[in-house]
Amino acid sequence: xxxxxxxxxxxxxxxxxxxxxxxxxxxxxxxSLKPQKDIFSFxxxxxxxxxTLDNYVHIFxxxxxxxxxxxxxxxxxxxxxxxLVIAILxxxxxxxxxxxxHRQIMLAFFATQMLPGFVALAPLYLMMSSMNLINNRFSLxxxxxxxxxxxxxxxxxxxxxxxxxxxxxxAMIDGCSRWSALVRIIIPVMLPGIAxxxxxxxxxxxxxxxxxxxxIDNDALKTLxxxxxxxxxxxxxxxxxxSAGAVLSIIPTILLFAFAQRFIVxxxxxxxxxx
Amino acid sequence: xxxxxxxxxxxxxxxxxxxxxFTYYPFVKGIxxxxxxxxxxxxxxVHFVGLDNFKAAFNDPKFIMALQNSGYWVFFSLILQxxxxxxxxLLLKKQFRGRGVYQGFVFYSWALSGFLIGMxxxxxxxxxxxxxxxxxxxxxxxxxxxxxxxxxxxxxISVIIANVWYGVAFFAIMLLAALQSVPSELYExxxxxxxxxxxxxxxxxxxxxxxxxxxxxxxxAIWIFNDPTIIYGLTNGGPAGSTHILSSLMLDKIxxxxxxxxxxxxxxxxxxxxxxxxxxFLSVTKAEKAGDF
Numbered sequence: 001x002x003x004x005x006x007x008x009x010x011x012x013x014x015x016x017x018x019x020x021x022x023x024x025x026x027x028x029x030x031x032s033l034k035p036q037k038d039i040f041s042f043x044x045x046x047x048x049x050x051x052t053l054d055n056y057v058h059i060f061x062x063x064x065x066x067x068x069x070x071x072x073x074x075x076x077x078x079x080x081x082x083x084l085v086i087a088i089l090x091x092x093x094x095x096x097x098x099x100x101x102h103r104q105i106m107l108a109f110f111a112t113q114m115l116p117g118f119v120a121l122a123p124l125y126l127m128m129s130s131m132n133l134i135n136n137r138f139s140l141x142x143x144x145x146x147x148x149x150x151x152x153x154x155x156x157x158x159x160x161x162x163x164x165x166x167x168x169x170x171a172m173i174d175g176c177s178r179w180s181a182l183v184r185i186i187i188p189v190m191l192p193g194i195a196x197x198x199x200x201x202x203x204x205x206x207x208x209x210x211x212x213x214x215x216i217d218n219d220a221l222k223t224l225x226x227x228x229x230x231x232x233x234x235x236x237x238x239x240x241x242x243s244a245g246a247v248l249s250i251i252p253t254i255l256l257f258a259f260a261q262r263f264i265v266x267x268x269x270x271x272x273x274x275x
Numbered sequence: 276x277x278x279x280x281x282x283x284x285x286x287x288x289x290x291x292x293x294x295x296x297f298t299y300y301p302f303v304k305g306i307x308x309x310x311x312x313x314x315x316x317x318x319x320x321v322h323f324v325g326l327d328n329f330k331a332a333f334n335d336p337k338f339i340m341a342l343q344n345s346g347y348w349v350f351f352s353l354i355l356q357x358x359x360x361x362x363x364x365l366l367l368k369k370q371f372r373g374r375g376v377y378q379g380f381v382f383y384s385w386a387l388s389g390f391l392i393g394m395x396x397x398x399x400x401x402x403x404x405x406x407x408x409x410x411x412x413x414x415x416x417x418x419x420x421x422x423x424x425x426x427x428x429x430x431x432i433s434v435i436i437a438n439v440w441y442g443v444a445f446f447a448i449m450l451l452a453a454l455q456s457v458p459s460e461l462y463e464x465x466x467x468x469x470x471x472x473x474x475x476x477x478x479x480x481x482x483x484x485x486x487x488x489x490x491x492x493x494x495x496a497i498w499i500f501n502d503p504t505i506i507y508g509l510t511n512g513g514p515a516g517s518t519h520i521l522s523s524l525m526l527d528k529i530x531x532x533x534x535x536x537x538x539x540x541x542x543x544x545x546x547x548x549x550x551x552x553x554x555x556f557l558s559v560t561k562a563e564k565a566g567d568f
Contacts, residue, residue, distance in 0.1 A: 017359075018380055021380060022380055027399060027406055028395045039404075044404065044409045089286040089287075090287050090289070093286035094287075097283050114549065115546065116501045116542055118503075119305035119525075119542035120298060120302040122308065122315075123308065123535075124297070146294060146297040149293060149294055206388075207391075209388065213530060214529075225388060228391070229390070232394070246391050246395060250387060253386045253387060256386070258383075261382065
């Protein structure tokens, strides 16, 4: 009897929690599919009587939404690839070698995760403008890469540490150089870890708002978050268009998350545990 | 040996150079700015002013409010995220049919941007047509609509609710991983001694995962303290500055005020608070337990 009550209360708790987690997403999707006048009429419809894609059509009409999507993809993917190349190297070195300064470098990388990064925001703006990189998507690629280097290095280092060094040592005895052992032997074994780091980086870049707001105000160069930010300032009451924009911005990250949840969770926890 | 040194250097140099040039260099510059009059719209009159920016901050009621709010924001977000995260992790520890799918549906929040989450909750908290008011009215819990974001009494509570919703997943993920690493022999021993499930939790599980709890709480508190994104999306500090925390106030001064000196002073105050917090936290929890972070 006691077992049954316990089991039932566990079930109820998990069900309520699920409802609370899913409802906001459900609500924004439902809002985006309602005709404009149903969004603002009483009583609220928890299941719309009519579905429409008008809000989606509308948002492409009132803004260059396809261009924002393109910009976001370009910046997020480019930077995630560059981060991966740089961080694989630094993580490998930090996982396999002990040398003077090793501890300090790890500490410097950890510290970037703890310090309030916005202290650097104003100076970065001035640096970018002196290099003529304001309103240039390269500034975003550069900064997103820099921001993700420490975390990706820490995470990938955790993955490297789980691969026995004997693997590449054997290859090196067979005449491989360290470079080719890394590329041919180690990286293929690490693919799940690399994929999860890539997806983590992509999602961070895709979502980043404040640097993009500072560096970009040319409409043709805006990324999705910047565009959504100016929507809020411009059409604060047009929740039809905004919900459609929000849903479109969320879709890629949700898909990637669904696809890679297991790997990322593994990577995050193991990367953090190994520190 | 020489070859190895070349390899180490060439592996580290790109990462180190970029982080030094575009994180640490601007960061140090930002710290210097705190002692300067530095306004974006008046760049020709940049000059050192000693501690004026700090004096101005402490004389500004908005800053004092943000300082207080930061305390509430971190404390309540952290406690609630931890409690819900721990409960969830305990309930998800045992394998059951559909657990993987369930995790997907409750853990997805961290893949979204805080800004969009802020927006979605802003829509749900809306005082006229917001769905939360509608549900509470239907349930008979309230009799008139609440201005969740427009009433200063409610606004801070509202942003904290959204933040808790956002961050439970992080704790749940970390704690679940830790729970799954508890060796089952420990439980077997406890069962032999006739321990109740509560005692098992208290005497076996919690002590075993304590290092993860400590490390996660420490990190999470710092991230919550530093991250203004949800507040920016939900209220942008409003109404009348009543939901600003230190980081959102600093951001506001940079993006909308162009007052870099004042913003940097807030940043330095944040760094000092973080330093004290970390030292205090590690000394009460005994640093060695927190693992080799």
